Amino acid sequence: MMSTLKRLLYQLHRWTGVAACVLMLLWFISGMVMLFVGYPKLTPWERLAALPPLPLAGCCQPLAQVAMPVDAREIVLTTVAGRPGWKVRDGGARWRLVDAVTGKLLQPASRDTALASARAFVPGAGAHYLGLLQEDRWTHSRSLDAHRPLHQVQLMDAAQTMLYLSSATGEVVLDAPRDQRLWNFVGAWLHWVYPLRNHSTDPVWNWIIIISSAVATLTALTGTVAGIWRWRFAGRYKSGARTPYRESWMRWHHVTGLLFAGFVFAWIFSGLISMNPFHIFDPQGRRPDLAAWQGGTPAARQLDLAPQLALSLLAAQGFRAVELEWRVLNKQPYLLARDGAARTRLIMRQDGQLVVREQWTQAQLLHAASKLLPGIKASSAWLGSYDSYYYGREPEAMMGAVERRLPVLQLRFDDPQANWVYLDPYTGTVALGVDRRQRVSRWLFSFLHSWDLPPLLRSGPWRESVLILLSLGGLALSATGMVIGWRRLRGKWRAVTSGVSRYN
Known part of the structure; x- marks a missing residue:
């Protein structure tokens, strides 16, 4: 039984690896480039x-x-x-x-x-x-x-x-x-x-990536198990080595596979998770009510303030706005001003007077937050530094255009989905909302794929250096696998064509 299982596992790794190694080679090369150059975006x-x-x-x-x-x-x-x-x-x-x-x-x-x-x-x-x-x-x-x-x-x-x-x-x-x-x-x-992608919403492309990632994940998993089985941890083969392979490409593929197997599997698997197959990480159940949080639309509730007066109030405090946005928070209309450096100011009425402020108070935010999930208790905390879910990324990263200001007010709701929300006091917006499933996805995708914990992100070139070193190991593993796969296919082709020639 065990010998049959091993043979099946070897065959799965051998033949899924023929195509998967090509994809993995391209993914490792392009992944290293993406550390420094991101997909075009306007931040x-x-x-x-x-x-x-x-x-x-x-x-x-x-x-x-x-x-x-x-x-x-x-x-x-x-x-x-x-x-x-x-x-x-x-x-x-x-x-x-x-x-x-x-x-x-x-x-x-x-x-x-x-x-x-x-x-x-x-x-x-x-x-x-x-x-x-x-x-x-x-x-x-x-x-x-x-x-x-x-x-x-x-x-x-x-x-x-x-x-x-x-x-x-x-x-x-x-x-x-x-x-x-x-x-x-x-x-x-x-x-x-x-x-292979034709539209912003392309289910064909989506499933091509899911299936390809699943096959590559299977290749990495079966290769890891096969590599461990074939390695002599105690004793040696007749050649004196711990690997049974005498041919150089096979030997290097075995050794690099054991050295980088954990990283390669985690990286390919996390890429699969990024596609959210079958929507398994979609939010479930009751979600925070953003409409109730606002309590109205800018068209229905407007701060009665002429733009010129708003600009004059801001200029008096040395703030030159490039944009004014009419907003509502908890039924209270206000203006959100931004300058050319992405700094913000708020204009609102307080005790019948127009005031310019930098932030909403904690009491105002908590009162509005009670409308997000009415009847659900929540604990709150001011965060003066990033945590594992609310954090900023460099512009070249996939989420590099998302604003993440500090401090931020974190709320943890005691509901079945364990919703967390992060409230930006500078803008009066829900900067981030995640439930239990989404937090699991964050670890299985973002962390495993890009090592994006705030302490690691703050390490600067050290994180990039380690990721490049590991990617080079994955690249070597994929390249040796490609050579082995090519040789095997070429041998099969020669066997088939020589058989046809003899038959003719």
């Missing part, structure tokens, strides 16, 4: 740094006089193509642009608007309009769906930046410098097998 810091301060005079109509959809969920005063405008997102998640000077709804962004916006993004750079597209290799992100189709503009700057702009508003939604695009051909674009 909040890049976007805000490119915006001019909103003018203190002669700028904007009062919000009450603006052609605003009755179901507006997001209302932002910003600058598009060098001109102040209201960005409005309705209940159907569609973006619209309203002229801030006239208060009139504008048509979808034209070619000229896209070019003007591109030139404003990098002043002084020439711009060449390439056309309108639905999606290409750099724009698979679902966050861009509300802006499609996208205008594509090539800048003539030193970085040869490719810009993608919203057809709804005309704003820049993604930038991709030439060097980043070139590195991505052997980085994220290759790592995520994007040559």
Whole structure:
């Protein structure tokens, strides 16, 4: 029985490894590139740094006089193509642009608007309009769906930046410098097998990755077991070695496999988990009620404050806003202001007076948080440093465009799903919400795949150096496996063709 089991395991490793080693080789190469060059994205810091301060005079109509959809969920005063405008997102998640000077709804962004916006993004750079597209290799992100189709503009700057702009508003939604695009051909674009992806939502691509990752995981697991079985921990083979393999490629494959088996298996398995097969890590049961947390929409509850007065109040404190966003927290309307360095300020009414503040108080946040999961007890704590779930990443990382400010208020609810939420006092938003399943996924994917615990992230080049060393071990294991697989296939082919020749 044991001999049959061993033979089956050897055969599984041998034949799944023929194809899996090729994929694993590409994944290790591209994974090392991704440590330093990420998939193109426009971070909040890049976007805000490119915006001019909103003018203190002669700028904007009062919000009450603006052609605003009755179901507006997001209302932002910003600058598009060098001109102040209201960005409005309705209940159907569609973006619209309203002229801030006239208060009139504008048509979808034209070619000229896209070019003007591109030139404003990098002043002084020439711009060449390439056309309108639905999606290409750099724009698979679902966050861009509300802006499609996208205008594509090539800048003539030193970085040869490719810009993608919203057809709804005309704003820049993604930038991709030439060097980043070139590195991505052997980085994220290759790592995520994007040559096979056609749309932002592509179930065929999704299942190709799941099945490929599952096969590679099986290869790594069976190889680890087979390698341990064949290694002589006590005693030696007749050759005097602890490995039975005399041929150099087989011997090196066996040795490197034992040295790096744990890392390779964990890394490939975590890649499989990242695809959330069969939605096993989707949140279950009751979820925090974000609508109740807000207590209304900006269209229904607005802070009665003219934009010019808001900008003057901020300027008096030395804060030059590039964006103003109308928001609601626990039925209280307020303004969230951002400057070019992504700093924030809040404007709200307190005791009948307009005040500018940096943060919501803990009492205000806790009162609003009681609406998230009514009737459920929760413990709270201020976090002055990142924990294992709420933490920032470098811009090149997959989540590198997510803002993670400190301090943050953490709530742990005593519900069956063990929901945790993190409340950002600077913006009045739920910065992160995770239940028990999502926290398990965080360990099985993020930690195993990229070693992203805050202490490790703070270690700087040490983390990258160790990951590169381990990836080189995985690369050597995959490369030796490829050579062995090629030799085996070539031998099988020769046997078949020689048999056919003799028959003929």
